[in-house]
Every structure is written in structure tokens, then in C-alpha cells.
Amino acid sequence: AGNRTFTMIKPDAVKAGNIGNILQMITDGGFEIKAMKYTQLTEEQAKEFYAVHSERPFYGELVEFMTSGPIVAAILEKDNAVADFRSLIGATNPAEADEGTIRKKYASSVGENAVHGSDSDENAKIEGDFHFSADEVVA
Ligand code: CMP
Numbered sequence: 001a002g003n004r005t006f007t008m009i010k011p012d013a014v015k016a017g018n019i020g021n022i023l024q025m026i027t028d029g030g031f032e033i034k035a036m037k038y039t040q041l042t043e044e045q046a047k048e049f050y051a052v053h054s055e056r057p058f059y060g061e062l063v064e065f066m067t068s069g070p071i072v073a074a075i076l077e078k079d080n081a082v083a084d085f086r087s088l089i090g091a092t093n094p095a096e097a098d099e100g101t102i103r104k105k106y107a108s109s110v111g112e113n114a115v116h117g118s119d120s121d122e123n124a125k126i127e128g129d130f131h132f133s134a135d136e137v138v139a
Helices: 011-015 019-028 043-049 058-067 081-089 104-108 121-131
Strands: 002-008 032-039 071-078 116-118
Touching: 002 019, 002 032, 002 121, 011 058, 011 071, 019 032, 019 043, 032 058, 032 121, 043 058, 043 121, 071 081, 071 121, 081 104, 081 116, 081 121, 104 116, 116 121
Parallel strands: none
Antiparallel strands: 002 071, 002 116, 032 071
């Protein structure tokens, strides 16, 4: 029950061997996994997913990083999912992230920041639909 958010465990965290640790923190945080896949984004997919940032100076770097290795994409459900997940992951810049957050523990920089979390219910739906078809989401 509740509402949904979308996350990716990013290439830095996958390479560092932290998929299991991060999924444990997510489930310990009360989130239910409704869909999940291990995949590597193509350049086209990363550009489209991050199109909102296409005018930012870091867009090229962001696309390059997000395609640099496999990721874990997931749809998560919990009451107040979007805001609670952003609390669990911490600030975009790990230097500003609170103790005990996923980014404080596992992120190394503002670019290589271990996890993505949707910033609104609307974007959670768009991002979840981008990565998953209806038959890949459990009831
Ligand atoms: P995410 O929440 O996945 O969505 C946008 C991403 O852009 C963000 O995480 C960061 O990883 C990245 N980002 C934001 N600011 C910067 C920056 N100044 N330099 C590099 N990457 C950035």
C-alpha cells in the first residue's frame, strides 16, 4: 500500500559491490519492491531519461557516467514514497548528505552519487514507465 517512487542504483555503486547493501537499506526503510531489473543504459536511453538536464554543463558527463556500467532500476512502494526515499538517500552532493543516508555511506561525488530517486509523484510515474512495462510490475 502507499504510493510509488523510482530508483536506480548507479554504475559507481554497482562497481563498488554495493547493490546488496543498498537494497538492504531500501527494504529496511520500509519500501516494497514492485519491479526491478539489472541492465545497462544505452546512450540514447540515458539522454532521454535525463533530457530535463540537457542544457546543464554536466549533461555530457552525466550521460557518460550513467552508461559506463550496469545499473539496478526499481519501482518502490511506501506511504509518502517520494519524500521518504529522498530522506533515505540524502542530499545529491554526498558531502551534504546526513549521516546514515545511502549517499553518505556509498556516494563519492555529486556526479557519482550511488543512487537516483524521483523528485515528484509525476516524475516517479514517468521514470517508472520509462524503464518498465506493465507486465514487469507486480500487483
Ligand atoms: P539524479 O538525482 O540522478 O539526477 C540528476 C543527476 O545529475 C544527479 O542525480 C547527479 O548525479 C547529477 N548532477 C547534478 N549536479 C551535478 C554536477 N554539478 N556535476 C555532475 N553531475 C551532477
